[in-house]
Amino acid sequence: MAVIPGGVRFTGFVAPSDTADTYYVTDPIYAKGGYREVVDLTARDAITTERRREGMMVFVQSNSKFYYLLGGIDNSNWTEFTGSGGVSYPITVDKGGTGLTAVVSGRLLFGNDTSTLAASSSLTWSEANKQLSLPGLVLTSKTLGSITAGQLEYNGSSLYFSTTALLRSKVLLETFDDGQNITLGTVNGTQIGTAASQKLAFYGATPVTQRGPYNISNYAILRDLDAQDLDLDQIGNLLGTLLEDLKALGLFS
Numbered sequence: 001m002a003v004i005p006g007g008v009r010f011t012g013f014v015a016p017s018d019t020a021d022t023y024y025v026t027d028p029i030y031a032k033g034g035y036r037e038v039v040d041l042t043a044r045d046a047i048t049t050e051r052r053r054e055g056m057m058v059f060v061q062s063n064s065k066f067y068y069l070l071g072g073i074d075n076s077n078w079t080e081f082t083g084s085g086g087v088s089y090p091i092t093v094d095k096g097g098t099g100l101t102a103v104v105s106g107r108l109l110f111g112n113d114t115s116t117l118a119a120s121s122s123l124t125w126s127e128a129n130k131q132l133s134l135p136g137l138v139l140t141s142k143t144l145g146s147i148t149a150g151q152l153e154y155n156g157s158s159l160y161f162s163t164t165a166l167l168r169s170k171v172l173l174e175t176f177d178d179g180q181n182i183t184l185g186t187v188n189g190t191q192i193g194t195a196a197s198q199k200l201a202f203y204g205a206t207p208v209t210q211r212g213p214y215n216i217s218n219y220a221i222l223r224d225l226d227a228q229d230l231d232l233d234q235i236g237n238l239l240g241t242l243l244e245d246l247k248a249l250g251l252f253s
Helices: 041-045 232-248
Strands: 035-038 057-060 065-069 078-081 107-111 117-126 131-133 159-161
Touching: 041 057
Parallel strands: 035 057
Antiparallel strands: 057 065, 065 078, 107 117, 117 131
């Protein structure tokens, strides 16, 4: 067994005079490395080189933070310890924290930047009502040209919502699931197209505006219908015009 040079030899451990003695036998401020407490950062930096060892830890009372020596024993090597146990200051996400000192009941957290989270009074959850409150909803990464204020927008695969009006380029529904029906009101009814200038078509035909009035002499121009004294040619023109209009709408080929 080799002798340890430069040390004071003990043949037993250091102990107080008896079990009733309350006086301490060691003070960590005189030890090398290990753990100790200091008043402030100035006192931390004043720890002598001879009493430093990489990995030692110091608690600074003035800011309630822990520091340890990492990568060396100079003052530049003091590194803040961000363990979560009993720490009340903000801890960044990359260190396992949120970047917040507290949260408000019901508010949901979201990424504020690359290292912290944030909360908003508009983004909340009510446990009592089982209700999620959102200022706006976009269930897709697709960029829309527009959304109507307060209206859900569905493009066949994605649902969009906004509380403010945006230039809309998507209709409410593009495709109904097979077997779905449209239920209409029984008091005021429902219009398909609210103006003659709006275009409509069926079965893949090119949408057209409302067809014009009938003319018994030439069904290809504007048409006015007088049901009295029609001859066969005139009736033929009217029927031909009607068939032309139905074909334009795509109701038959």
